[in-house]
Amino acid sequence: MIKVFSSTIVDVPVDQVWERVKDFNGLPNWHPAATDSRIEDTHAPGAVGCIRNFALTDGSGRIRETLLAISEIERTLTYNMLPGGPLPFVDYVAVMQFAPITDRNQTFATWSAEFIAGDGQTDHWRNFVADDVFIGGFRALEQSFQT
DSSP: OEEEEEEEEESSOHHHHHHHHTOTTOGGGTOTTEEEEEEOTTSOTTSTTOEEEEEETTSSOEEEEEEEEEETTTTEEEEEEOTTSSSOEEEEEEEEEEEEETTTTEEEEEEEEEEEETTSOHHHHHHIIIIIIIIHHHHHHHHHTOO
16 A cells, blocks of 8 residues: 655645635646546535546546545545546545644645555655645645735
8 A cells, every 4th residue: 555645834824725625626726737627416516425527637537536524624625536547546545634834824734645556656656646746736726826
């Protein structure tokens, strides 16, 4: 099992960050890898069990993810990736969490995941998720507030 954990400080107040990230269908509004997202007809948007279906900006295909849990109090969002997409991930589950840095009005952001690389390229996929998906996503999230 691959375990990935990334954290950073986002120079934006936590309430603003959480408002943007908790929109489960809003990934293309801040993450550079996602475009053309929609919530499938299984559940209401933002409800536990809803499935977001989004295209990757590199044109390699679509990813489907289920919202497993969301907490307004803890500012956490937990989701899994469903099989059948372009990435060779098995049993992928991720958690995002956001906490205030009170003396600076910033956000402490963490993003973690556990999964199996179906193609056996453990180091490649660990680095890809940690650097490109998570840290790259956090950087783009922060930049999305500057436009």
